[in-house]
Amino acid sequence: MSQTHLTAGMGAGEMVVENVGKGFGLGPLHKQVIEDCTFTLEKGKLTVLIGPSGCGKSTLVNILAGYETPDTGRLSIDGGHVHGPGPDRLVVFQETALFPWMTTFENVSYGPRVQRKLSAKDFEAETMKLLELVGLKDFRDKYPSQLSGGMQRRAELVRAMINHPKVMLMDEPFRGLDAMTRSLMQEYYVRLFEEHRGTNLFVTSEIEEAIFLADRLLILTNRPAKVKKIIEVNLPRPRQFQMLTSQEYQDCKAEALELLHEEAMKSFAAGAVNAADFLEACAHMGDDQAQPRK
Secondary structure (H helix, E strand, O other): OOOHHHHHHOOOOOEEEEEEEEEOOOHHHHHEEEEEEEEEEEOOOEEEEEEEOOOHHHHHHHHHHHOOOOOEEEEOOOOOOOOOOOOOOOOOOOOOOOOOOOOOOHHOOHHHHHOOOOHHHHHHHHHHOOOOOOOHHHHHHHHHOOOOOHHHHHHHHHHHHHOOOEEEEOOOOOOOOOOHHHHHHHHHHHHHHHHOOOOEEOOOOOOHHHHHHHEEEEEOOOOOOOOOEEEOOOOOOOOOOOOOHHHHHHHHHHHHHHHHHHHHHHHHHHHHHHHHHHHHHHOOOOHHOOOOOO
């Protein structure tokens, strides 16, 4: 392992999620979204979270980030209890969050400049190194409105990474990008991870993306979400797209798809039951309720 990997990985933390539960609403309107959810984000590993649509992935990310408080369970980083948001965790969301009045360089270097933990010379050198890694060196003086969607996503990635959080949380950051741009983003992101070796949680709904990126896959159940299975992805690093034709990839994909299909069918069945209940309730409504008002 290179000295760069050692230095960058030293700030990585281990996050433990124990028996976390979360619901919304009161009485008959209460919906349990997460239940008895337990897993560990291992230090220096890229863990990918994947589950059926609507199972509660974003709610779980908000809990890990400290934006939501779990109803039950405990979260800790390196043994310390997590209380709300903190500088030890950073989140990259689906929506762009670059400051429109700042250049690419100013956006990326914002954290180190405000925290004043590095000299001007050091944070400038690190900013330029990261911009070069994601192909934005020549766009340092451009504003967000002058960048493509993919370029903005790259700038957001390095803006988070330059702060060296103990845990970085990625909530479907490439969603909505076209297929070519998404593939390029996956390459840039995996290159950044392999350079820095931080602790990352990446949330996605795309199984190919999940396996290409992951050291470990966390497969979630249908709502209420909990971990159905953890799959170790033993593809070597550095990752290359040619690996997607390997037997290891095919076996991993087949296992993950089978697990996700089981949960998707449960979700479909639950939706069908709810629809039937709704239609039956409508059929028994009084005439004054069932008929449209004149």
